[in-house]
Amino acid sequence: MLTVENLRNYGANVTEGLQRCMNNEQLYLTLVNRFLDQNTFPDLKAAILAHDLEKAFHIAHSLKGVIGNLSLSPLYDVIYQMTELLRNRTETDYSNYIQRYELSYSMLAALR
Amino acid sequence: MNKNKRKILIVEDEFVNREILKNILIDDFEIFEAEDGETALEILDSKKSDLSLILLDLFLPKMSGLEVLNSIQANPELNNIPVIVLTSDKELEVQCLQYGASDFISKPYPDSSIIKARINRVVELFEDRQTIKSTERDALTRLYTKEYFYKYVADEDRHNPNANMDAIAIGIRSFHVIKERFGTSFSDSLLVRFSKRLKKLMPNISGMVCHLEADTFIVYAQHFDNYENFLEEMSANIFVEKENKTPIKVQMGIYQNVDKSIDIDVRFERAKTALNKIRDSVVKNYLIFDDKLKEKELFEEELIEAFPTAISEKQFVVFYQPKFNIQGDTPKLVSAEALVRWKHPQKGLISPGIFIPLFEEKGLIQQLDLYVWKEAASQIRKWQEKYHKHVPVSVNVSRIDLFDPTLVETLLDIVKENGLETKDLLLEITESACTDNVDVIIDKTNALRQAGFKIEIDDFGTGYSSLSMINKLPLDALKIDMIFIRNAFTSENDNKMIKIIIDIASYLKVPTIAEGVESKEQVTVLKELGCDIVQGYYFSKPVPNEEFVAFLTAEK
Numbered sequence: 001m002l003t004v005e006n007l008r009n010y011g012a013n014v015t016e017g018l019q020r021c022m023n024n025e026q027l028y029l030t031l032v033n034r035f036l037d038q039n040t041f042p043d044l045k046a047a048i049l050a051h052d053l054e055k056a057f058h059i060a061h062s063l064k065g066v067i068g069n070l071s072l073s074p075l076y077d078v079i080y081q082m083t084e085l086l087r088n089r090t091e092t093d094y095s096n097y098i099q100r101y102e103l104s105y106s107m108l109a110a111l112r
Numbered sequence: 113m114n115k116n117k118r119k120i121l122i123v124e125d126e127f128v129n130r131e132i133l134k135n136i137l138i139d140d141f142e143i144f145e146a147e148d149g150e151t152a153l154e155i156l157d158s159k160k161s162d163l164s165l166i167l168l169d170l171f172l173p174k175m176s177g178l179e180v181l182n183s184i185q186a187n188p189e190l191n192n193i194p195v196i197v198l199t200s201d202k203e204l205e206v207q208c209l210q211y212g213a214s215d216f217i218s219k220p221y222p223d224s225s226i227i228k229a230r231i232n233r234v235v236e237l238f239e240d241r242q243t244i245k246s247t248e249r250d251a252l253t254r255l256y257t258k259e260y261f262y263k264y265v266a267d268e269d270r271h272n273p274n275a276n277m278d279a280i281a282i283g284i285r286s287f288h289v290i291k292e293r294f295g296t297s298f299s300d301s302l303l304v305r306f307s308k309r310l311k312k313l314m315p316n317i318s319g320m321v322c323h324l325e326a327d328t329f330i331v332y333a334q335h336f337d338n339y340e341n342f343l344e345e346m347s348a349n350i351f352v353e354k355e356n357k358t359p360i361k362v363q364m365g366i367y368q369n370v371d372k373s374i375d376i377d378v379r380f381e382r383a384k385t386a387l388n389k390i391r392d393s394v395v396k397n398y399l400i401f402d403d404k405l406k407e408k409e410l411f412e413e414e415l416i417e418a419f420p421t422a423i424s425e426k427q428f429v430v431f432y433q434p435k436f437n438i439q440g441d442t443p444k445l446v447s448a449e450a451l452v453r454w455k456h457p458q459k460g461l462i463s464p465g466i467f468i469p470l471f472e473e474k475g476l477i478q479q480l481d482l483y484v485w486k487e488a489a490s491q492i493r494k495w496q497e498k499y500h501k502h503v504p505v506s507v508n509v510s511r512i513d514l515f516d517p518t519l520v521e522t523l524l525d526i527v528k529e530n531g532l533e534t535k536d537l538l539l540e541i542t543e544s545a546c547t548d549n550v551d552v553i554i555d556k557t558n559a560l561r562q563a564g565f566k567i568e569i570d571d572f573g574t575g576y577s578s579l580s581m582i583n584k585l586p587l588d589a590l591k592i593d594m595i596f597i598r599n600a601f602t603s604e605n606d607n608k609m610i611k612i613i614i615d616i617a618s619y620l621k622v623p624t625i626a627e628g629v630e631s632k633e634q635v636t637v638l639k640e641l642g643c644d645i646v647q648g649y650y651f652s653k654p655v656p657n658e659e660f661v662a663f664l665t666a667e668k
Contacts, residue, residue: 019223019224020132020136020220020221020223020224021132021135021224022135022136022224024135024252024345027131027135030131031128031131031132034128035128038127041276058171061171062126062171062201064130064200064219065126065171065200065219065220066129066221067128068200068219068220068222069128069129069132069219069221070128074222098493
């Protein structure tokens with residue numbers, strides 16, 4: 001089960017995330033669950049593979065906003081870097097980023 | 113509870129972000145949500161200025177946040193609602209402020225207390241600005257209020273010192289009748305329609321317009337002289353009743369090519385003087401302020417300046433006109449009416465017909481009324497002491513007096529100071545004083561009667577009060593206006609009018625008092641019709657105290 005404690009162990013900046021939720025732990029956990037449920041990363045990955053960097057940027061940008069607000073730091077670092085590359089529509093090998101994201105994501109999902 | 117909360121619209125496509133904001137704001141705001149720009153615009157269209165704030169995410173599906181911001185700014189009904197942009201892009205922040213956003217909140221969101229503080233600050237600033245705006249505009253018509261209008265007139269003069277300008281006062285003919293017949297909500301909507309028309313016409317005459325009061329508007333415009341045409345444009349397709357049959361008639365007073373060295377309010381006073389001269393006339397629809405009116409204006413100014421001295425030097429003299437009960441075998445003196453005259457040291461005797469309307473307009477009538485009350489009360493006392501006669505005197509109570517919270521106290525003090533009883537002082541209130549703020553008038557009259565005063569309704573039949581209003585108004589006598597007496601003996605119709613008033617009085621179980629009675633014939637007919645009390649030249653014109661004494665001593 002997802003708890004504040006295991007999110008902290010995972011590396012999330014729980015203090016900051018909770019502050020945004022006015023220290024409502026229940027809300028914070030619900031929102032992290034919600035983020036996991038509506039995983040849009042596969043869409044981002046597909047857009048990158050299809051070289052639709054415009055679309056990829058939009059998805060990454062939105063993801064960054066949500067992940068940032070939930071202070072899921074391990075995911076935030078990688079999505080932040082991806083978003084900046086995609087902002088300039090940088091044609092590069094994203095596979096390293098994708099792997100890192102997917103790894104961090106599965107670690108988070110495993111907490112449930 | 114929700115009713116009192118300010119409304120806020122959150123435009124954000126991400127559920128998680130929306131939930132975080134909602135959680136922060138839910139206690140203080142009523143929240144509306146939109147997941148995309150189109151939905152946001154739909155909500156904005158239905159809520160409009162009900163909303164206190166919009167929180168707008170820039171990255172939205174379908175329509176971008178900047179596009180939404182642009183549509184908001186382009187819509188005059190929406191562009192005064194403050195917008196806070198939610199963004200993680202530093203470079204867009206400046207652009208958003210340029211596009212009209214009030215502030216921005218970065219992503220990831222800062223601490224919830226910071227979000228709260230920023231939102232409250234923007235909402236407060238917006239409301240302060242609204243307060244300023246709302247005093248600039250008249251609440252009903254959304255036209256400029258007088259203070260702001262005068263300021264803009266001064267600006268105009270500063271920018272175009274050599275332009276020939278006209279000050280124009282505009283009124284709707286017989287507006288008070290329209291209001292009485294069709295009610296306030298109808299007459300208000302008429303004013304709103306008329307205001308919109310005026311606003312639309314302003315560019316044609318390079319002018320600006322202000323709603324002064326009731327149906328009076330003032331315009332400052334570059335000089336023009338095709339007045340007939342302008343009058344037509346103002347009234348076209350605006351009707352006085354719901355059936356759209358009778359078009360409104362508009363009247364204008366114009367002070368042409370204003371002298372810019374004179375005060376702005378004086379310029380519009382001149383336009384108003386011209387308008388007032390033709391108010392409700394069926395033949396004239398505009399009048400230009402000229403030398404004759406200027407003379408009148410100067411004369412009135414002199415009277416106003418002389419007023420304080422006139423009071424302190426007792427230039428105002430109270431005359432008394434006796435009232436006789438005619439229902440018995442011989443007429444019997446029952447009371448008198450106090451009527452004020454002005455013995456001006458240079459100008460001689462000035463008619464109350466000139467100075468009373470003037471003092472009413474200039475807010476001096478209360479002082480004059482008080483003066484007359486005191487004079488009359490001290491006179492009644494003297495008659496009682498010297499002649500042992502108890503003749504009550506009726507004095508005029510102006511409409512403005514009725515709104516004075518100390519009225520009852522003031523009158524009671526006067527009665528007490530002169531050792532009188534409240535029944536010695538009769539209070540005359542004109543019917544036309546009772547048309548607006550009926551509840552206040554009724555409350556005040558009730559209070560006066562509870563204190564023991566008797567209320568006579570003056571000029572009955574000439575005002576526009578409805579029967580239901582008269583039924584609610586506590587009163588002790590109806591005075592039939594002299595115009596009905598005068599006409600009664602030339603046309604059958606107005607004899608009927610007297611009968612109707614007497615019928616109303618008997619229904620209300622109060623006596624009638626006929627004014628302006630001049631002949632034996634009139635007295636006889638009035639007696640037959642059932643009128644109780646008569647006042648007029650047939651018995652006596654208003655006379656100074658020394659002459660009135662004769663009536664006191666003649667009574668047994």
